[in-house]
Amino acid sequence: MNEIKIMGNLGRDPELRYTGQGTPVLSFSLAHTDRPKNREPRTQWFRVLMWGKMAEWFGASGLRKGQRVIVFGRIDQNQWEDKDGAERVEVQIHANQLYVVASHEPQESSGSFFPEE
Numbered sequence: 001m002n003e004i005k006i007m008g009n010l011g012r013d014p015e016l017r018y019t020g021q022g023t024p025v026l027s028f029s030l031a032h033t034d035r036p037k038n039r040e041p042r043t044q045w046f047r048v049l050m051w052g053k054m055a056e057w058f059g060a061s062g063l064r065k066g067q068r069v070i071v072f073g074r075i076d077q078n079q080w081e082d083k084d085g086a087e088r089v090e091v092q093i094h095a096n097q098l099y100v101v102a103s104h105e106p107q108e109s110s111g112s113f114f115p116e117e
Helices: 052-059
Strands: 004-010 015-018 024-034 042-051 068-081 087-101 109-112
Touching: 004 087, 015 052, 024 052, 042 052, 042 068, 052 087
Parallel strands: 042 087
Antiparallel strands: 004 024, 004 068, 015 024, 024 042, 068 087, 087 109
């Protein structure tokens, strides 16, 4: 089973674009910070992708850099070679659900932004 649930802050405004076949895809970066006891906080960055109607809906919803969200989806890893020949790796989350958090407490979530079909 490949499922992830993660809370973090948008690192940039979401970007809506379309594939060559016309499929909408929304992408944004997500910063998740662990704050373990007796250690320094550690921030991890993820690229979040949404597809289809959900991408268009969230693209028009007004999500902005800095907003705290909870993302549900599946995790994937993208590998490529950059222009200097270095191996690069990016962790991606293919989202199937997203909640905007009203405060820093997850139980005060404002609920799902995407209407159920």
